[in-house]
Each structure stands twice: as C-alpha cells, then as structure tokens.
Amino acid sequence: MEIITSNQNSRVKLWTSLQTAKGRQQSGSYLLDGWHLVQEALNQAAPIQAVIATEAQMDEHLADVPQGVPAFQVTDEVARHIAKTNNPQGIFAQTSLPNNSFDSKYVHAGQWLLLDRIQDPGNVGTLVRTADAAGFTGVALSVGSADPFGPKVVRAMQGSQFHLKVIKDVDLATWIDDLEENNYDVYGTTLSDTSVDYKTVVPEKSFALILGNEGQGLDPELLAKTSANLHINFLGKAESLNVAVAGGILMFALN
C-alpha cells in the first residue's frame, strides 16, 4: 500500500481540493471524514475512489475495506491537512458525487423535501438526515442553497445521502409544476396563520414539502404555485422556529 508523507503529493492536493465546490465539481467527488461515514459508504456500496487513513486507523479498519478499493496510508500531518481540522479521526474516503441529472417529470411516488435557498450547512445537513429518518424518498435543493456535498453538510447528514436521493441546483418552480402534474400535493410553508394549520392535514397521496430561506422564508412566487400552504401554530411567544426543527415537526406529522 502506498504511504504518503507529503502535503505536496498530487493525490493529497486532489483530496484537499474537495473542501471547495470547485474541487468537488472538477473531480466529480467529495470527501467523507471519519469511520462512521466511510463505513456507511461501504455498507451502501457507494462508488469509492480511495480510502485514506493514518497508520493507526488503517490497522483498525483495513480488514473492513473490500479488495479492489484503493487504500492510501498517510501521516498524521497529512491527515490534518486533508481534514483542515486539528483533530481528525484520521480516516477518509473520496466518493463519487451522485448523478445529478434527475428529471422531476419522472417523480411519481414517494415523499420529497424541497429546499428553497436554505443557506446554513448545518440546517441543510440536519434536514437531509431528518428526511431520511421520516422515510422520505429524496431532497431537492434550489440554486442558492448550501452545497450538500460540502464538508459541514456532509458531517451533519451523517450518511443519510446514501439512503435517499439528494439533488442540487434544481428549479423549484419546474419541480412544483411537474409534481402537481404527477398528482402530488405540494405543501408550502409560511409563518402566517392565514395558511393551513399542519395539524389539520392528513395527506392522502404522495406529497412534497417545501421549506424556505432562514431569514426570508419561501419565495412568494413558489407559495403561489403550491397545492396548499401550511403553518405551525405557536402556543408561546417565539416568533419562529429554526428551519430544521420546523421541517422535522412537519415531516414526522405528515408522513
């Protein structure tokens, strides 16, 4: 097995480039940091270009890495350089970005979460993880949302991207039209109590739920296109909920 000791190594340069959107796009891949995520990628038979680990991590986990998956041992210093953190666990995988050519015309079943410009990476990752737990089929993110394959989102997804579809840079207006054409109920969300209390809704067919930007909420042009718009009634004095919490309440109540 190749042992890499220099941050100037061309593979190391590739792996560090995965911290950036440009690097991920150029290589068509992103980085998994930590055994929990690497193991989940292996369990789900995700396409893996490389497993990268320090000597200690290689000793612990190499037996679980299938033959044919390229493995590279790195020094602790190189591991810190790849992770861009001071105390990485010391095991990574480079894995392929999912195929993003996905046409909403062909979505005929399963629940979908649509995200309109959700910008905080922790919120996006937590929402994908929550959609997975709630049994959703996929999450589609508009242009202007956090990149779901950036390091902070990947950490927060905790491997859920291997359990459901994660599609980025979609045009939500087109998605709403296509889903409604395919007999979906599409639910927007608002803070206004002139919309429908989510507790009164029992979906009788496939549905999509749209959540909006942390500060501005959902685009009014999208709200005008939905089948119905929902709100959560507050008993207390808080003005709003964190979008990931609101998404969790709605997804678990509706599905």
Next chain:
Amino acid sequence: MEIITSNQNSRVKLWTSLQTAKGRQQSGSYLLDGWHLVQEALNQAAPIQAVIATEAQMDEHLADVPQGVPAFQVTDEVARHIAKTNNPQGIFAQTSLPNNSFDSKYVHAGQWLLLDRIQDPGNVGTLVRTADAAGFTGVALSVGSADPFGPKVVRAMQGSQFHLKVIKDVDLATWIDDLEENNYDVYGTTLSDTSVDYKTVVPEKSFALILGNEGQGLDPELLAKTSANLHINFLGKAESLNVAVAGGILMFALN
C-alpha cells in the same frame, strides 16, 4: 452620554468578560448582541445594566431606550472587541442573569423541558426557542449542559429566555422525584423501540420531557425513574435524529 474609545476602559473589560462563564458569574449578568435581542429585553422589561452602541446604532435606536437605562457609545473597534466578532451589528445590552434559586418542589403546573447534558450550544439554544414556541413554561438544564447564557446559546435562543424560565445546573433526579410527587407525568426519551411510540401518547395532565446527551443519550439512572419512556419511530434508515429536531417533534406532538 459617555463615549468610550479604548478597549482598556474598565467597563469594556467587564463587558468582554461576559464571553466567559466566570465573567458572567462574577457580574451576575450576560450580554445581548444585536438590536433584535436588546429590543426583546426592553419589551419584556428585563433588568438592563447598560445599553452599549456605536454612533450609528445609537442614532437609530436611542429613542427606543427608556430614560434611566444607562447608555454608552463606543467606537466600531470597541464594538468588535466586545462582540469578539468582526462584523457585529454594533449594539449590545448587559442584562442580569435570571434568579437561579428555583425549587422543583413548587412546580405544580405547566410543561417543562429537562435537558440531560446537552453539550452543543446551538442545540441548547434551539431547544429553548422551540420550547417557547411550543408553549412550555420552562427549561431546566443539568450540570454538564452548555451554559444557557454563553454567547452561542444566547444567539440561538433568539430572546426566548425572556418568555419562559431557564434554570441551569439542576439535579435532574431530584426534579423527576419532585415533579412526580406533584402529579406530573415525566417522559424520558430513548432510541429503543421497546419504549413507547410517542404518537400513541396523549398527556392528560402536566408533563415534563427529558432529552439526553447528543452522543450517549439519557442517563440510564434517570430513564429508570421516569413515568414512561418514549421513542420516535423511523421509517427510513437514519440511526438517530439531531436532539433539537427530536425535541421539536416531541414537544409539538405532546403539547
């Protein structure tokens, strides 16, 4: 109005000390950063030792600060020093910590959220904000939880600490005993499907909900003392939910 231009000013030293637990304890106060929080403190008549603002912020907001609240103008440089961030809005308030001498023996009504060693400040703050939205009466945090008056928690609470009680450093075993003595249902939470599906529970009296540490969950000794323990059924493959999302789902379903 006093204009403060030096980071060495003794008041500035006090305000910067509020970034630390020790500084907050010594002064019995904590810091609100940004007009949204300062305004909410004023609206709720919280005891305010000082409003601190740059010239631009003072021009915008001084008219909304009641007579008798000490106001101090600071330079942009001093504002950055107090905030410990590069781009603060430039308006702050020093406000009193709530009275923490609160005896669970006297809790006879209202829903309570109990937090067992929740460590991430964002989670603690989001949970307090969510408990407020769900109409809870208070949040009690065990020893070993994030300090609810540290800067990251205060940012995430978004002023909800002015709407409900926030009690820190409690002994949860005592709280459970006292609440059950006072005819409460106390619900623990687990990941185990041998506990009760939360969707089957309709509380018929006052209740408390306990959430556990992000990694380890709820202390088994506490789980053994509760009235019942609840779990959330997952339809998908995710192994767990973020604790703030789980708390939101449970609080809105139960209350």
